[in-house]
Amino acid sequence: MKFITPLAAGTATDPAMRIVIDQLGRIWGQQTVLVNQPGAGGAIAARAAATAASDGSTFLMAVASTFAVLPETQPNLPFNVNDFVSIGFVGEVPMVIAASPTFPVNNLTELIAHSKRQPGGLNVAAGFRGGIPHLTAELFRSRSGADLATVLYPSGAQAMNDLISGRVPVGVEGLAGPMAAGQLKLLAVSSPTRLASRPDVPTVAETLPGFAASGWFALVAPPGTPAAIVRKVSDDLRVVLTLPEVMQRFDALSVSTRSMSPQELSEFIRRERQLWKPVVLQANLGTQ
Numbered sequence: 001m002k003f004i005t006p007l008a009a010g011t012a013t014d015p016a017m018r019i020v021i022d023q024l025g026r027i028w029g030q031q032t033v034l035v036n037q038p039g040a041g042g043a044i045a046a047r048a049a050a051t052a053a054s055d056g057s058t059f060l061m062a063v064a065s066t067f068a069v070l071p072e073t074q075p076n077l078p079f080n081v082n083d084f085v086s087i088g089f090v091g092e093v094p095m096v097i098a099a100s101p102t103f104p105v106n107n108l109t110e111l112i113a114h115s116k117r118q119p120g121g122l123n124v125a126a127g128f129r130g131g132i133p134h135l136t137a138e139l140f141r142s143r144s145g146a147d148l149a150t151v152l153y154p155s156g157a158q159a160m161n162d163l164i165s166g167r168v169p170v171g172v173e174g175l176a177g178p179m180a181a182g183q184l185k186l187l188a189v190s191s192p193t194r195l196a197s198r199p200d201v202p203t204v205a206e207t208l209p210g211f212a213a214s215g216w217f218a219l220v221a222p223p224g225t226p227a228a229i230v231r232k233v234s235d236d237l238r239v240v241l242t243l244p245e246v247m248q249r250f251d252a253l254s255v256s257t258r259s260m261s262p263q264e265l266s267e268f269i270r271r272e273r274q275l276w277k278p279v280v281l282q283a284n285l286g287t288q
Contacts, residue, residue, distance in 0.1 A: 006042035012174030121147030127156035
């Protein structure tokens, strides 16, 4: 059974996705595989899933940008993201604004001030165009008034490599990998409140009230997937997400989850589209 994702291997949520599909495979007694199909702002993966057979053999591990960005940037796609069948929420990772180890800022206030003093502003690294790290950087720039220019990379892993080396001074990515490994200076996390696992890292909201952003991923099925398959997979997914082993491994990855029925996931996706649409338009992503 195939689970397609628009994210490249090694991104912040990739390990959590693999944990979940491995456990689903154990329940079903079948081999499951995560297929990374990055590119075209997520359109390649979404198209592969949208045109797959609706027999329960293929699913899309969709990310926020699948629903919040694609409809705005690529309105002429040969499929409609609204036609995907919601199954369940899987997990989310808060975004982090971080600085390279040698960059002389230690909090957001210093970062904003430094960007305004620096001729031409500062570069901020983020993953692929239209991804949540990119949109979080744009939202922060807009809300804070910082003089920032987003430098986009094919994947978050590549962006973090340049941030660690100091080729770019600032970056935005999910709290995983280098962000969680002590290789960078974590300036702020985008969760509504401080994380129990990182109580010393302030929230962006402490500087910019109301600011919150997370990179979430959810399971959806190709259009036309029968309701019986949807119910079965949704129920099994919720069982997997309550397994102590999975919860422990999610905690280690700084991934949290929420229990959602297919109907609740559809409503969640609708709210997320409302949240990010103005940011997409303000960032002038336009049509590709």
